Amino acid sequence: MNAFRMLVLGGDGVGPEVIEQALRVGRWIAGRHTRAIEFFEEPYGLSAFQSQGEILPARTLAAARETDAILFGAIGGDYAGVPVAQRREGSVLRLRRELVLFANLRPVQYWPALAASCPLRPEVATGTDIALVRENVGGLYFGQPRGIETLPDGRREAVNTLRYASDEIERVARFAFELARSRGARVCSVDKSNVLEAGVLWRQTVAALHVRDYADVALTHMLVDNCAMQLVRDPRQFDVIVTDNMFGDILSDGGGAVAGSLGMLPSASLGALQADGRRRALYEPVHGSAPDIEGKGIANPIGAILSLALALRHSVGDEAAAARVERAVTRALESGARTADIAAPGEAVIGSTAMGDAVLAALQADSGPRS
Ligand code: IPM
Ligand code: MG
Numbered sequence: 317m318n319a320f321r322m323l324v325l326g327g328d329g330v331g332p333e334v335i336e337q338a339l340r341v342g343r344w345i346a347g348r349h350t351r352a353i354e355f356f357e358e359p360y361g362l363s364a365f366q367s368q369g370e371i372l373p374a375r376t377l378a379a380a381r382e383t384d385a386i387l388f389g390a391i392g393g394d395y396a397g398v399p400v401a402q403r404r405e406g407s408v409l410r411l412r413r414e415l416v417l418f419a420n421l422r423p424v425q426y427w428p429a430l431a432a433s434c435p436l437r438p439e440v441a442t443g444t445d446i447a448l449v450r451e452n453v454g455g456l457y458f459g460q461p462r463g464i465e466t467l468p469d470g471r472r473e474a475v476n477t478l479r480y481a482s483d484e485i486e487r488v489a490r491f492a493f494e495l496a497r498s499r500g501a502r503v504c505s506v507d508k509s510n511v512l513e514a515g516v517l518w519r520q521t522v523a524a525l526h527v528r529d530y531a532d533v534a535l536t537h538m539l540v541d542n543c544a545m546q547l548v549r550d551p552r553q554f555d556v557i558v559t560d561n562m563f564g565d566i567l568s569d570g571g572g573a574v575a576g577s578l579g580m581l582p583s584a585s586l587g588a589l590q591a592d593g594r595r596r597a598l599y600e601p602v603h604g605s606a607p608d609i610e611g612k613g614i615a616n617p618i619g620a621i622l623s624l625a626l627a628l629r630h631s632v633g634d635e636a637a638a639a640r641v642e643r644a645v646t647r648a649l650e651s652g653a654r655t656a657d658i659a660a661p662g663e664a665v666i667g668s669t670a671m672g673d674a675v676l677a678a679l680q681a682d683s684g685p686r687s
Contacts, residue, residue: 329605330615331389337617337672371406388600417585424571432660450564492558500555579616582623
């Protein structure tokens with residue numbers, strides 16, 4: 317079998333720092349525990365703009381189209397010197413859209429080892445394991461018309477458009493139902509159908525698909541404002557959540573509170589299943605570029621390492637390797653490894669590389685799941 321090809325785009329801010337640690341884990345596990353994986357890098361982000369005049373050089377975009385999967389750090393920072401059109405052209409939003417990565421999977425789990433730094437009480441959060449599925453290439457983020465105009469009377473007016481066609485809703489809902497079948501078989505569809513027509517169509521489309529193809533999965537509907545409360549009031553009630561682009565962006569940051577820190581959250585942006593069984597895929601930590609701590613070596617690499625685990629599961633197709641990386645993260649946390657974002661008062665704090673060391677040590681010591 318040919319090596320699996322993984323394009324690495326470190327990007328901006330803490331992106332390259334956290335990806336470096338994910339790569340150490342990836343290089344350790346690839347070939348040893350799973351099929352061979354070839355990691356290759358291409359320029360992307362501010363550094364690409366400085367050296368080549370483009371945030372997303374054509375060669376990088378071509379590689380993104382060709383590769384089996386993308387491991388992505390972060391983008392964002394001091395873009396003041398970059399023309400607005402370039403910024404939009406090079407953004408991760410463009411990559412998601414160009415590659416039609418319509419399903420954004422953002423798992424949220426509670427980590428007992430982080431109880432002291434999680435704002436939720438253990439009796440509320442213990443056992444939480446949510447697969448949040450965010451529609452990733454439509455809705456308010458991309459709807460036309462959009463822009464800021466000056467009105468005849470001199471006032472300025474901003475316009476964004478929330479637009480969803482039924483097939484766009486259906487494909488992400490189908491992904492959520494399929495995923496639910498591999499887990500707790502429950503889907504909660506989240507919308508704002510009491511106010512927005514886009515929410516009415518969202519609910520109708522998900523309900524119709526459910527009756528037609530997924531009657532074996534339990535489906536509930538929830539309004540997004542209620543969901544924001546339920547996520548922190550009783551997160552265990554959820555198995556799979558499916559929602560639109562804007563709501564998914566907001567609710568997934570709420571998930572960061574459940575996990576103890578945004579730095580813990582991984583994500584997978586996935587495209588349609590192709591005839592050969594593969595799908596386009598981009599894996600990235602949810603936390604973003606965090607320019608305030610860039611270059612200090614203190615960013616939490618766990619979101620990136622868990623994103624690599626998602627790549628092993630959903631693109632490489634190696635569940636055992638994915639589970640092994642996730643176990644190693646759990647055990648590193650149990651052994652007391654804490655970056656600043658997940659340290660409770662009084663706990664010793666380590667940097668990104670030392671956290672990578674702790675995860676690698678746990679990987680090496682791993683002798684399988686606990687019974
Ligand atoms: C995320 C981020 C991005 C988004 C930003 C950086 C454009 O917040 O991935 O959640 O809004 O999708
Ligand atoms: Mg966000």
